[in-house]
Amino acid sequence: DADVTQTPRNRITKTGKRIMLECSQTKGHDRMYWYRQDPGLGLRLIYYSFDVKDINKGEISDGYSVSRQAQAKFSLSLESAIPNQTALYFCATSDPSLTSGRSPDTQYFGPGTRLTVL
Amino acid sequence: AQSVAQPEDQVNVAEGNPLTVKCTYSVSGNPYLFWYVQYPNRGLQFLLKYITGDNLVKGSYGFEAEFNKSQTSFHLKKPSALVSDSALYFCAVRDMRLSWGKFQFGAGTQVVVTP
Numbered sequence: 001d002a003d004v005t006q007t008p009r010n011r012i013t014k015t016g017k018r019i020m021l022e023c024s025q026t027k028g029h030d031r032m033y034w035y036r037q038d039p040g041l042g043l044r045l046i047y048y049s050f051d052v053k054d055i056n057k058g059e060i061s062d063g064y065s066v067s068r069q070a071q072a073k074f075s076l077s078l079e080s081a082i083p084n085q086t087a088l089y090f091c092a093t094s095d096p097s098l099t100s101g102r103s104p105d106t107q108y109f110g111p112g113t114r115l116t117v118l
Numbered sequence: 119a120q121s122v123a124q125p126e127d128q129v130n131v132a133e134g135n136p137l138t139v140k141c142t143y144s145v146s147g148n149p150y151l152f153w154y155v156q157y158p159n160r161g162l163q164f165l166l167k168y169i170t171g172d173n174l175v176k177g178s179y180g181f182e183a184e185f186n187k188s189q190t191s192f193h194l195k196k197p198s199a200l201v202s203d204s205a206l207y208f209c210a211v212r213d214m215r216l217s218w219g220k221f222q223f224g225a226g227t228q229v230v231v232t233p
Contacts, residue, residue, distance in 0.1 A: 004161070042208060042223035043162070090161055107221070109161030
C-alpha cells in the first residue's frame with residue numbers, strides 16, 4: 001500500500017466547498033483510477049487515466065473532475081461538494097505490461113480517503 | 119452489460135473451519151474475474167484472478183477460487199480460516215470485450231472468523 005498514497009486520509013467539509021483529493025504512486029504505472037466506496041454498493045469507478053494525456057469518465061463522473069499532473073499523480077476534485085458525496089475514495093494504479101496477451105492488469109489500491117460532506 | 123453479485127453481506131465462521139465467500143457474475147462475453155480483500159483502514163489488496171485455463175485458481179494467503187462457467191460463479195475458498203482472515207472481500211468482473219478501465223465490483227462480503 002505504501003506504493004500508492006492518498007492525501008488527506010480523512011476530510012470533513014461543508015456543502016458547496018471545493019475539495020481536492022490527491023493520489024501519488026511510486027510504482028511507475030501508467031494507468032490510474034479513482035473509485036468511491038459506499039456501504040452495500042461496492043466500488044464504483046469515477047474516472048480513469050491510461051496516461052498523462054488520456055483521461056476517461058467512469059460510471060459516476062458527474063460532480064467530479066480529475067487532473068493527471070504527471071505519471072505519478074492523479075487528483076480528484078469535487079467542484080461543489082454535496083452530502084451524497086460522503087464516501088470512502090480510493091485511488092488505484094495498474095500496469096498492463098505486467099501481464100501477457102490480453103489479460104487485464106491487476107489494480108493496486110491506495111489506503112483511501114474518508115470524505116464527509118456536511 | 120456486466121454485473122457481479124455477492125449474495126451474503128456477512129459470513130461467520132469459526133477458526134479452523136472452511137471458509138467460502140460466494141460470487142456470481144453476468145457478462146455478455148467471457149469474463150475476467152478477481153477477488154480483493156480489504157482490511158480495516160486499508161485499501162483493497164489483490165488476492166487472485168481468473169483469466170483462462172484451469173478453473174481452480176490459487177492466490178495469496180492460502181485462498182483459492184473456483185470458476186464455474188455453467189453456474190456463472192467464482193466462489194472464494196480457504197480450507198482452514200484464521201482470525202486474521204476477518205475482512206471485507208470483494209469480487210470483481212470485467213467483460214473481455216470492454217475497455218480496460220471498466221471493472222464491476224460486487225457490494226462486498228464481510229467475513230468474521232471467531233476464535
